[in-house]
Amino acid sequence: MNLIEENKSLKSYNTFGVEANARYFIKVESAAHIDELLAGNILKNNNCLILGGGSNILFTGNYDGLIVHNCLKGINTVHETATTVEVEVMAGENWHHIVTFALQNDWGGLENLSLIPGLAGAAPIQNIGAYGVEVKDMITQVHGIDLRTGLHRTLGSEECAFGYRDSIFKHELKEFFFISSITLSLTKKHHRIATSYGAINDVLKQQQITKPTIQQVSNAVQQIRRSKLPDPTQLGNAGSFFKNPVVSETHYKLLQQEHPEIPGYKSVNQEVKVPAGWLIEQCGWKGKRIGNCGVHTQQALVLVNYGDSTGNEILELAMRIIASVKSKFNIELQCEVNIK
Numbered sequence: 001m002n003l004i005e006e007n008k009s010l011k012s013y014n015t016f017g018v019e020a021n022a023r024y025f026i027k028v029e030s031a032a033h034i035d036e037l038l039a040g041n042i043l044k045n046n047n048c049l050i051l052g053g054g055s056n057i058l059f060t061g062n063y064d065g066l067i068v069h070n071c072l073k074g075i076n077t078v079h080e081t082a083t084t085v086e087v088e089v090m091a092g093e094n095w096h097h098i099v100t101f102a103l104q105n106d107w108g109g110l111e112n113l114s115l116i117p118g119l120a121g122a123a124p125i126q127n128i129g130a131y132g133v134e135v136k137d138m139i140t141q142v143h144g145i146d147l148r149t150g151l152h153r154t155l156g157s158e159e160c161a162f163g164y165r166d167s168i169f170k171h172e173l174k175e176f177f178f179i180s181s182i183t184l185s186l187t188k189k190h191h192r193i194a195t196s197y198g199a200i201n202d203v204l205k206q207q208q209i210t211k212p213t214i215q216q217v218s219n220a221v222q223q224i225r226r227s228k229l230p231d232p233t234q235l236g237n238a239g240s241f242f243k244n245p246v247v248s249e250t251h252y253k254l255l256q257q258e259h260p261e262i263p264g265y266k267s268v269n270q271e272v273k274v275p276a277g278w279l280i281e282q283c284g285w286k287g288k289r290i291g292n293c294g295v296h297t298q299q300a301l302v303l304v305n306y307g308d309s310t311g312n313e314i315l316e317l318a319m320r321i322i323a324s325v326k327s328k329f330n331i332e333l334q335c336e337v338n339i340k
């Protein structure tokens with residue numbers, strides 16, 4: 001059985017919806033597919049890129065190597081107590097489907113991460129986070145296969161070196177570690193309701209909800225996301241294009257002298273996290289369209305493809321934004337999206 005396709009269009013495999021071809025492409029739907037991949041020469045002789053939902057990647061040209069598209073499916077309870085449940089989720093499951101599944105069972109932990117695009121396997125890589133919660137808070141294990149050796153490995157949460165939109169899978173284990181599943185620990189009772197992230201409380205207040213259930217928190221998060229973030233099926237995008245930069249307290253104080261209204265949130269080591277969306281908006285980019293791409297009207301952190309943009313056009317726009325922010329604020333924005 002030859003599972004590997006050649007010259008495969010990636011347009012429907014990246015949420016920016018840009019045109020690019022992969023020299024080789026394989027959909028991994030079972031352990032047998034992995035065995036076949038490991039046995040052949042294409043993996044050994046080519047660069048390899050593991051692709052989930054394509055919601056955090058920008059292709060700036062064809063990919064001259066092998067794309068391994070993770071389509072492993074399944075959700076299984078592996079351990080349960082009176083108050084908690086551990087579920088193993090296969091990496092190819094749609095993230096929001098897992099959130100919905102947890103809510104249907106009244107399992108808490110994932111509600112603030114509602115509606116994040118992408119697949120479960122990508123969640124630990126960039127430690128997805130939203131509205132005051134990060135997936136590292138629920139991940140107990142990450143399971144995968146080293147594609148160079150074929151060896152299986154399970155990493156405990158502490159071995160994953162999770163940070164803000166960061167993990168070991170972006171560094172030491174980059175490119176060759178195929179995440180096959182993740183284990184999440186969720187609450188069955190005494191859910192930890194986290195609504196302190198500004199907009200959630202406002203939405204709940206409008207609905208006169210004072211003691212929200214996890215489903216109501218999820219509904220509020222979904223309402224906020226739908227109002228601010230474009231739906232990738234309607235308008236190509238990859239969520240936040242940049243990370244929120246962290247600056248020293250001294251730098252922040254200097255910035256405050258010139259821009260007294262600059263927002264900032266205390267981070268670790270006396271540093272301050274500044275919303276990149278604010279910096280970009282101050283540089284006049286919010287809602288701006290340049291040719292076929294632009295900066296979203298409701299959230300300046302998000303770059304959008306109005307239809308026929310190439311990856312390079314989007315990258316060029318990103319570079320112009322980085323240069324503006326550097327020149328106005330002396331802050332170097334880093335891309336959150338993977339550029340290929």
Ligand code: EPU
Pocket residue numbers: 129130131132228229238239240241242243244263275276277278279281286298299300301336
């Ligand atoms: N802001 C602006 N203008 C903008 C956007 C934001 O002034 O156009 C300022 C406002 O001061 C606002 C603050 O930025 O109060 C924070 O904005 P928001 O709550 O929208 O969050 P964010 O910091 O821009 C981060 C994540 C999002 C996540 C939200 C909610 C990053 C890079 N992004 O955005 O994650 O949904 O918080 O938790 O950390 C993603 O990673 O793809 C993503 C969408």
